[in-house]
Amino acid sequence: MSFLGRGNTPAGGVNPERVEMALQELDMITDVFNKLVTSCHTKCISARYAEGDLNKGESVCIDRCVSKFFEVNKKVGEKLQTMGAGAAGAGATQSAFGQM
Amino acid sequence: MSFLGRGNTPAGGVNPERVEMALQELDMITDVFNKLVTSCHTKCISARYAEGDLNKGESVCIDRCVSKFFEVNKKVGEKLQTMGAGAAGAGATQSAFGQM
Amino acid sequence: MSFLGRGNTPAGGVNPERVEMALQELDMITDVFNKLVTSCHTKCISARYAEGDLNKGESVCIDRCVSKFFEVNKKVGEKLQTMGAGAAGAGATQSAFGQM
């Protein structure tokens, strides 16, 4: 699965609704990416800023941080699916996680 | 008053502007609700996550937290009204808090 | 330079694209202003709220805080320019900082 569980985009012509959906998905990915950047920055980067380069420890930490974040994303997605995500989100869950 | 001080919606046909306003109001309520969820989560939920259920203390805390949040909302609204909310917001204040 | 490096607006008639850009710029300035308010509030305002007025120390702190924030904004902008801001942002950097 891709980050949003949309591995295979259905083929087809361009229509406005599809463009709209793609933009929405892009927004979502940007949002997730920004959260990832912020979380791993907090976890891995010392706030003293004695130098401008990433040191070895920070670099390794970032790699692991991204991995774990993806794993957490997967676990949360699975958990939401098994719970049906409550009444309100149920329909949306179907479509967003249908391909995971 | 309701959360946004709009107890009584005026009757009338559907027009685009009204739909737009309703969507804006919905956005605002969603925003407030999300802030409420986050604030009460911080105040009431232990970050250890030893179990998945809300315990008794957490549940009671949530109920009180929501009550207090509404009271604070009311106090802030009243205070803004008495202050006129400064030059810029004055017009907006009128319309948003006119029915409180 | 102004905060966004747009000292001189080119003359010309009103067209929708220009209005769109102006609104985008306004959004950006609002965003920066809100961040400034929040940062300086954190740095300068005691969270005890024993009184409603700003005391002398808080007032002086706010003035300096705004000054420093602008300086930091300038330094970050210059740094981004010299770095070319990486591959992705390069085009955007051109247009946003061209007039600094």
Place this chain on the structure above:
Amino acid sequence: IEKKQMQDFLRMYSNLVERCFNSCCNDFTSKALSSKEEQCVLNCTDKFLKHSERVGARFAEQNADAMGAGSK
């Protein structure tokens, strides 16, 4: 409206991931989730949804009360 619900759901989802990641993952000596971290994430998700539900129920009650008071 439907589009908005979808967006709200996705935002809630990414907030949940962020929150549970930040609370549960503090050891970066390994790139795999430990079983302790995994349990923490599951509990965090579970608890957050129950929390949101309870807040939502109280929110609705308060709003209804306020409406009632307003129309008196």
Place this chain on the structure above:
Amino acid sequence: IEKKQMQDFLRMYSNLVERCFNSCCNDFTSKALSSKEEQCVLNCTDKFLKHSERVGARFAEQNADAMGAGSK
């Protein structure tokens, strides 16, 4: 534009509620606001608006200075 001002105002309002709630309310043994909490909320609101005004005034000055420097 007008719609945007309204939105900005409402966002400011909800931020203010959130901020003052978080700073002033830490006791959840009761569901009513204590008089101490209430005073704190009023001061917090008052101070926040004065703070924003002052920041706004300095912001405008700095921006004007920067503009002036740019057109030299």
Place this chain on the structure above:
Amino acid sequence: IEKKQMQDFLRMYSNLVERCFNSCCNDFTSKALSSKEEQCVLNCTDKFLKHSERVGARFAEQNADAMGAGSK
């Protein structure tokens, strides 16, 4: 799309200013940036961009892996 990139860039820029200001500036006995603060801001900017790049590279890899696994 282009407009969106511009917006994302500007948001990144303002986030960077906020972050580096908050981390580096803690002394308000003067209104000018000290040379120590200035160096901190430069390092903070530099490091943040390198951090974002590295996160981006890992993000892309993980996404590609996930896609591959999904289409198996």
